[in-house]
Amino acid sequence: MKKINPVKKVAAIHDLSGFGRASLTAIIPVLSSMGVQVCPVPTAVLSTHTGGFENFTLVDLTDSMSDYINHWKEIELSFDCIYSGFLASIRQIEIVSEIIDIFSNEDNFVVVDPVMGDDGVLYQTMDDEMVDSMRKLIKKADIITPNFTEACYLLNEDYTFDISEEEIKLWLKRLSNMGPEIVILTSVPNIEKSKKTSVIAYNRENDVFWKVSCTYIPAFYPGTGDAFTSVVIGSILQGDSLPISLERGVQFITNGIKASYGFDYPKREGILLERVLDTLKLPVITSSYEMMK
Ligand code: PXL
Numbered sequence: 001m002k003k004i005n006p007v008k009k010v011a012a013i014h015d016l017s018g019f020g021r022a023s024l025t026a027i028i029p030v031l032s033s034m035g036v037q038v039c040p041v042p043t044a045v046l047s048t049h050t051g052g053f054e055n056f057t058l059v060d061l062t063d064s065m066s067d068y069i070n071h072w073k074e075i076e077l078s079f080d081c082i083y084s085g086f087l088a089s090i091r092q093i094e095i096v097s098e099i100i101d102i103f104s105n106e107d108n109f110v111v112v113d114p115v116m117g118d119d120g121v122l123y124q125t126m127d128d129e130m131v132d133s134m135r136k137l138i139k140k141a142d143i144i145t146p147n148f149t150e151a152c153y154l155l156n157e158d159y160t161f162d163i164s165e166e167e168i169k170l171w172l173k174r175l176s177n178m179g180p181e182i183v184i185l186t187s188v189p190n191i192e193k194s195k196k197t198s199v200i201a202y203n204r205e206n207d208v209f210w211k212v213s214c215t216y217i218p219a220f221y222p223g224t225g226d227a228f229t230s231v232v233i234g235s236i237l238q239g240d241s242l243p244i245s246l247e248r249g250v251q252f253i254t255n256g257i258k259a260s261y262g263f264d265y266p267k268r269e270g271i272l273l274e275r276v277l278d279t280l281k282l283p284v285i286t287s288s289y290e291m292m293k
Contacts, residue, residue, distance in 0.1 A: 008237040009037045013084040015044040021270030022049035022223035027230045033280040034234030051222035052268030086115040093133040112141035120159035139179035145229045147187040161189040172202035209292035210243045212250045223270040243289040
């Protein structure tokens with residue numbers, strides 16, 4: 001009998017931030033709850049993530065990454081998805097590009113979350129050269145998941161909420177033309193309804209746009225992008241369609257924010273993931289996604 005893969009595997013190229021529920025400390029619980037094995041390729045170890053904490057410590061693991069991957073190559077590992085996120089240096093971006101060359105094939109897909117900033121500004125460790133390297137890395141991705149700020153940087157556009165849906169669609173096509181077949185844009189401002197935000201995705205293969213809207217809650221929690229992308233990946237690996245995967249991602253983050261917002265604790269600690277992880281076991285009962293014309 002042909003060998004079947006009992007549990008899907010994701011090679012997750014991310015940092016480990018000890019406190020704050022971002023990167024691997026968000027990705028591992030989410031994907032594990034969805035029945036997917038996470039195989040981390042740690043890029044750096046930080047005491048906390050960089051969003052809202054000062055004087056964090058950072059041990060850069062760039063020098064160990066090639067040997068780490070060569071061992072995986074020697075023991076002939078293969079993955080259903082290769083997923084990268086926050087990267088700490090240009091060299092690290094180049095190594096991720098090599099990892100993709102080694103492990104990507106016809107049977108898996110590559111997700112690059114071009115983690116660079118939020119709210120119109122770059123994170124403390126990013127600069128224009130890193131943005132330029134990220135533009136090269138996304139060429140190799142099948143799916144990218146920038147937020148609105150990251151899309152502005154990738155496209156060299158000004159960060160403004162005064163943007164129409166038609167313009168957003170053009171941006172998505174431009175991003176897709178840079179390489180990835182699917183572009184999932186998060187935190188899209190909605191100027192007509194200021195209490196709403198949305199996720200809009202473009203699939204170049206069938207030239208279709210999908211939109212999932214949700215209520216905007218005026219609170220910024222770090223790590224939600226990592227949790228969102230992980231839910232989308234887990235959902236695709238479970239066999240869901242792109243719009244259902246987006247819907248599950250949006251519902252999970254909305255539930256997570258609602259479960260957290262009523263408590264008085266520093267937002268930099270991230271959403272109370274542990275209180276909502278079990279919802280990932282449930283099927284999607286109501287969907288509100290729209291196909292955009
Ligand atoms: O959630 C993205 C992320 C990942 N890793 C580190 C970060 C951030 C965002 O702030 O600082 C170290």
